[in-house]
Amino acid sequence: MSAQDLTISASRRRQDREPWTVERIIVHALLIVFVLLAIGPVLIVIINSLKTTPAIFGGPFDLPTAKTFSLEGYKRVFTRGNFIVNYRNSLVVTVTTIGLTVVLSTLAAFALVEYRVRLASLLGGLFVLGIMLPIRLGTIPLIQMMLAWRLMDTLAALILVYTAMSIPIAVTLMVTYFRTVPTDLKEAARMDGASELRTFWIVLPLVRPGLAAVAALTMLPVWNDLWFPLILAPSRQNQTVTLGVQQFVGQFMNDYPALLAALTLGAVPLVLLFTLFSRQFISGLSKGYSK
């Protein structure tokens, strides 16, 4: 926790003991309205996924009771859909992409901060430009590349493209974290005869919040992407969750319990992960783009 965080949390504790003024009630009330707007639709889907079809239409806003509770939707999703495979694919793609992005961009950012030659600022600028680069517009050559390298319809194709897509913002973000590492520490390590790679290892713990921010920021767009799974890995055994839900929902448009179950299964893992890492995500988002 930084000094600023400490003052903020101290002032929050002080606010807890303040009286409930009209102003304070209005602020809370407004926020509660927006929170309901934000999570209400999600809650409606989750609640109704646990009910029978007549109950879904009879009272869409009612909680499931002993009579209307049903897991039939989930059963049908798992028997007719392909969710186990979908989850495995999304997990493989997302985790590998995060791993590669964190390692490659941390190495690059360390060097961009450390070796202040002219080329460094040039390369740094090239990465910043990449944040603005709409990678989807290169889809046609990407298809041809993947076909030529026999990577078409593989998870590897997705991983490579997503890593390339995540690297610019990750490098830019890590650069801001490496800038905060005191030079003395690195010089001391070098005095002791540490190699450059060893020096990198020594300062790595100091940028750990940055690693978490990069991981959190990489996760969402990769897990939720529809474009590249649709084009680079569309076959049944390579579908990610996002594409799987899209196709399942298109196929079973009238089976509402199954549909809602599929939507719930698609949404819940990321919502949970985000709730756990929201601090890292939010600091990554505001630091990464504020150049």
Place this chain on the structure above:
Amino acid sequence: MISPAAAYRNLLLFVLPALAVYLVFAVLPLATSIVMSFFQTSGASGDVFVGLANYERLFTHPTISARFWNALLNNMQYFAIHLIVEVPMGLLLAALLTSGKLARSEGIYRTLLFIPATLSVVIVGFVWRLIINPLWGLVGFPLLGTESTALTTISLMSVWQYFGIPMVFLYSALLAVPNELVEAANIDGAGGWTTFWKIKFPLIAPQFGLIAILTYIWTFNGFDLVFALNGSAPGPNYSTDILGTYFYRTFFGSSGQLADLDLGSAVATVIFLTVLLVTAAYFWLIQRRLKSYSV
């Protein structure tokens, strides 16, 4: 100290892996796409340089160009709705979150409000389609099935998903406003409202430019939500067609339209230039603005 030669060697060794992946899978495909747009690659005689012929087709062919201009205009509307609704909403929420009246519930609100942005568009699309479905009785009118309301409806669904992003940018900027300034204003008798508009708002103003340009880039890359809801020939009567779906249809083909990689490359290049020119103009203006301040 490290010698310049060693510095260059080390720099390249550390940067090369990231740079290689980025160049090969992001920069190269985009550059190839631009080059391809000047060629005829599908003919029997191999690649033939055709100059601007693909662009001529895109801009003058009766049906191809009509669909393109339609998609471009729709995309502008899609962007405008995002900007007009998302930014005031983000500002209001960021102001509420940093009003100093929340104590420790601040983090809970912030996390809950951001949840829609963590959902995939597939889920957002279908959740909202279910909610506005006449069967559930919330809206008795086919919002998505009517030409005049379909695009606005999809735009608002997307706004619902992403309002958390401007909120977070403005929230972080508001947190960074020095406490002393706010306290000084309070001592001078300024209330919360005056302090916000006179002290905090001018300090976070640069964020609006950043939010606008990022929203521009993201909406001109839009595709997923429209595709998830209405497929690659988004109706009714192409009223929700945006550049992303138009591009997809051009190179992938769809019912009633053959895949055309060369035309697709031209479309990609035009979208790229549309994004690039505005982004460059923005940064040029901002840079000048910053310079004129520092003088």
